[in-house]
Amino acid sequence: MGEMSSFQLGVIGALFLSVASSVSIVICNKALMSNLGFPFATTLTSWHLIVTFCTLHAAQRFHLFDAKAIDMKTVMLFGILNGVSIGLLNLSLGFNSIGFYQMTKLAIIPFTVLLETLFLKKQFSQKIKLSLLVLLGGVAIASVTDLQLNFVGTILSLLAIVTTCVGQILTNTIQKRLNVSSTQLLYQSAPFQAAILFVSGPFVDHFLTKKNVFAYKYSSIVLAFIILSCIISVSVNFSTFMVIGKTSPVTYQVLGHLKTCLVLAFGYTLLHDPFTIKNIIGILVAIIGMGLYSYFCVQDNKKKQSVDLSLASQMKDKDSTPLLGMPDKEGHESKKSTKVSLV
Template sequence: MTKLAIIPFTIVLETIFLNKKFSQSIKASLMVLLLGVGIASVTDLQLNLLGSIIAVLTIAATCVGQILTNQIQRRLKVSSTQLLYQSSPYQSAVLLVTGPFVDKLLTKRDVFAFNYTVEVVAFIVLSCSIAVCVNFSTFLVIGTTSPVTYQVLGHLKTCLVLSFGYIILRDPFSARNVAGILIAIFGMGLYSYYSVAESRKKTEAAISLPVAAQMIEKDSAPLLGAKGSPRPENKSEDSFDYMPRTAKSAFTGR
């Protein structure tokens, strides 16, 4: 449920603070996607105060973080690797200081009291290595596309996890799960189609503007003089006003 709420919350934040416009087609396709993922993944829903507070904070932090990741890369023109290199030390420091206390608050167990065997440490190192790859791909996808597109990709991952869980691990799978996954995939297809179509329109509009400006400049060039001042009206060759000064003096004696 928390993951499903991230896309609507992201759209609201980008609309309010960044004046970004989402077409009705994009919104409709996202609604189909969220409906499908909800049918496939949401089963038992139990709410409590602590979990609800953490869920709201998670939604807000995720949305703001992903929006800032996209905006920083675009405005400062930095790559995902550069941004990850600059932000990772601060993220690591915050987690190192707050992580053990939050973990103890939620689980009632001290993380340092655990018996860390060689096998456990090996899996922790493996998990951290995978996390680094996930962070890199996250920054890369968000910087190249958008936070909403990244969340759509995340829902695709959810559908794949459910599918492979049934195929490989033989997890329980019902007609509801199948219907939800099919609806979600259909919504992803609609979102991809409308996103590509709108991106193509923006690209064509961006290309047509300089071409139109060049055509206007070319059409107005004969009407301007050497320094950009308007040229005199065209005169016929036998016009007295168009004659050079020497020719005029021959007729007028001046």
Template sequence: MGEGRRLQPGTAGALGLSVVSSVSIVICNKALISTLGFTFATTLTSWHLLVTFCSLHVALWMKLFEHKPFDPRAVMGFGVLNGISIGLLNLSLGFNSVGFYQMTKLAIIPCTVLLETLFFRKNFSRSIQLSLTILLIGVGIATVTDLQLNVLGSVLSLLAVLTTCVAQIMTNKIQKRFKVSSTQLLYQSCPYQALTLFVIGPFLMGFLRTRMFFCSSTHLKCWFSLCCLA
């Protein structure tokens, strides 16, 4: 019990720092985009990942975690797939309403469970199954009542969900296979994610320009903010 109490301040501090950093990112993104007119949100996300890598490198220098190299092909594939999934989520938001985009992100959880059940024969408790059933009902209702659905946006959302689910499953498999922590995996995969988003960012923005010409200013602000937090 005493050990649990000693861990609580550190956990609370980590959660508080996470909230503060997330809010700070949103404020900085809005200032950059609204004031300076920088519209390359996906490219900005790649810079966020680069800053994350630099921060982890400092943490490594301070010996807060141990660097553990493993199969470079697995790291590269994982990093590129994560970058593609973020890019697809950004495209999904560009061609769908913000509400449908949020439902898309919620659908990632049951989809991941479904893939793990079908391909890896993983069993989940009844409480988890019940929670996912309620979630799926909510997603279904929100999807049916969303009047801004379109074929291209739905296809992009489906691809975004599938790639994100595969990336999450890969995270679990890589950590177990190579016995690395999430921090160690993030440190090694961040450069590949950042490079992928940096390369595809201008193309995504060019693809979305025509679409955004017809979007409302409110939707644009939501898109930029959410893209940079994807």
């Protein structure tokens, strides 16, 4: 019971840290890009990962966690895949309208469910599927505006969906199968993610913005916001791996859509973004869907735990049955040997 309670507290802490840090970094980056005119999102992400790795390296030096060796090929491919997925998402936003980009992000949940069902044989109840449908409908109402399609943008969106889903599923699978923590996996893979984005970032950003990140004039306030964004990113990256490792890729995506709703709400409250009754209805529907998803997940986990306990009890009874018969057998053999000796 103590281990279960500790695990639940860890999950709650990871979820809270993920929401708080993600909403904070979105607001920080929005101020950096929209108000201060720093549009280089992909390059900024590479800096985030470099700072994350340096922070974890320092933590490992101070023995705050133990670095665990993981197969280099696995870590390299995993890191490159995650880096490519980030780049593709940014390109998708550049080639598509904001509405179609939001639909791309919404499509990640059903595609993840499909992949886990087909390849990992994971079962999702009808109630959970219904709650996900309600959640996605709410987010669509709140955030999707227009759906302008183009061939290149559609291909990039499909590739972004596939790489993001596979990367998140691998994040969960690697941690469980190789018995590594979220910190250990992030520490091992961050250099490869950072490298792929550090090299490709300036080209991607130049293609999308027609501006050169190296020719940009950095003011003190821009540098301050970049440093703040990098500091917050450590919590974002750490909590992302932790949430996926402790829960599932689908739960992480559900949490991501909660963040979208919170960002919309904070944007209206703090940054005075335009807000309509459509946004309010969509956010409320999404929150209802997220609540239903959480409730049904808890119910399914309770059923699974009761089944596991029942099976464990049956196995215990089965294992103890021969032991109950041993005294009789030993007594019988004792009597038999006594009889023989007497004769």
